[in-house]
Amino acid sequence: MSLPDLSALWLTLQLALITTIVLLIIGTPTAWWLAQTRSRLKPVFEAFIALPLVLPPTVLGFYLLIAMSPNSWLGGFWVSVTGDTLSFSFAGLVIGSVIYSLPFMIQPLQTAFEGPVKQAMRTAASLRASPLDAFFSVAVPMSVRGFVTAIVLSFAHTLGEFGVVLMVGGNVPERTRTISIEIYEHVETLNYGDAHALSAILLVVSFLTLLSVFMFNKRYPAHVRV
């Protein structure tokens, strides 16, 4: 059995990595805000962020596809800036994946930022630490577990996504053909050998990713007693 074309695997890893970095940048302040706010709109935001957990990926993908079409304002804006369409592009996939994996980044972080971290921030202020200083010197180290869980879940969830990618990205080799789509393709064309090989790779990568989190959480104390 020859090794199948692995370009889909690299594309998928790139997508998962970039998605996770983007999520970390936008998810951290969002989770912080949700943990601190007393706004009456908080449940509305929470429900909105949790939507990808319950919506069929095809529904999410359908709306994203419409938003990204060159006729919409987002898609049209993208075309005017980059000269390329957002739908069926790698950038479109990143946007889709970020939305699709949003709850996996925000929920563990929000949980970590609630509880003892709040009081620790007040304590830090009484020790002359500014809010930004206290965030990095107290809140982040006290929330290490939350960060590890959020990063790994977002990464792993993006690795396995299928529906959103298919709707938004189509199936363009080297650009939007991720591993799950490649596997689907192989099965459709009865190429079970390659489907087996790629599935096994994805299975092992996913398992090792999750194993690393659970081992980390076991070895590394939470530092937070609830």
Next chain:
Amino acid sequence: MSASKLVIATRTAFSGFELDLEVALPLQGVTAIFGPSGSGKTSLLNVIAGNLRARDGRIVFGDEVWQQANPGIWVPPHRRGVGLVYQDGQLFPHLSVLGNLDFAAKRAPEAGAGHAFGDIIAAMDLGDLLDRDPQTLSGGEKQRTAIARSLLTRPKLLLLDEPLSALDSARKAELLPFLETLKSQFAIPTLYVSHDVDEVSRIADRVLMLDAGKVAGFGATDDVLSRFGLEAGRNPYENTSTLLGIVDEQSPGSDLLAIRVGRGQIWLASDLALEPGTDIQLKISARDVSIATTRPEQISIQNMIEAEIVSLNEAKRPAFQTVELSVYGQRLDAVITRKAVSDLALIPGRKVYALIKSATFHS
């Protein structure tokens, strides 16, 4: 400096309770903030520290305005130079004892007088604890670390929020000398929240007495404590209920007052002469309340009122239980023996008679 004061004027409702006071506290020595649970002591500390933002507040520390409505001034907590030591120490769990102390030392202002790191470690006797994880410390060790950590930031004002309340009495006795050292060696103006007369009379130069968010008294420690009939060794707020009533009548030629509480009436001895219709507060210690399941027949017992048992709870001593009663909707606690609870078959929902041996009156 001795003339400087901390001025606090606020009238703000926080979740179901109003802090309504205007005081000028001398920035010298130790001022105890004293009062029962829920009187606003901790809220006041948080307003001073900037953790709670009183909507209508004015706080002036010496010649620095920390909070003012018009023109609006708000100094954020980390710029006030207030060291707030919490009940349980609140050490950072991700840092060692030394790490916690360094955290504070690194953020201390360069300028200004301050005690050396080594002096503070020695004064709080932390030399052997520096490598420890905060979770492995005893309650007293946590508090000493927390106090040292606050001192290391060179605070202009130290706020201690019931630093002994999480400790048992042996540990309290251990920590008290450190608080006295703190006062004599470091001379930082300190506000000390407590509801323990013993602590206050040992440490405080003056007392600010709070009740229901208002100033009930302010002055030198001995004066205030004696004015309120508080002597060391007795903890008036350990378990005291307040019943609100209206004076019904004063029996002629005697010192008995009939007081209406809800639809019930109770006769109590009082040397106050009060007009019928006067609103009155009865403060009743749980130890002065006993319970009968049938109406006692003796004519001499008039100091009783109908009540309903709400719940049975653990008391401080194992032989006793605290019985929470409802007297026409108002809460009254009684402490009685476990044996009496089972002999009388007291259960929540049962109608009983509360016998009140004594009460103090506030009109």
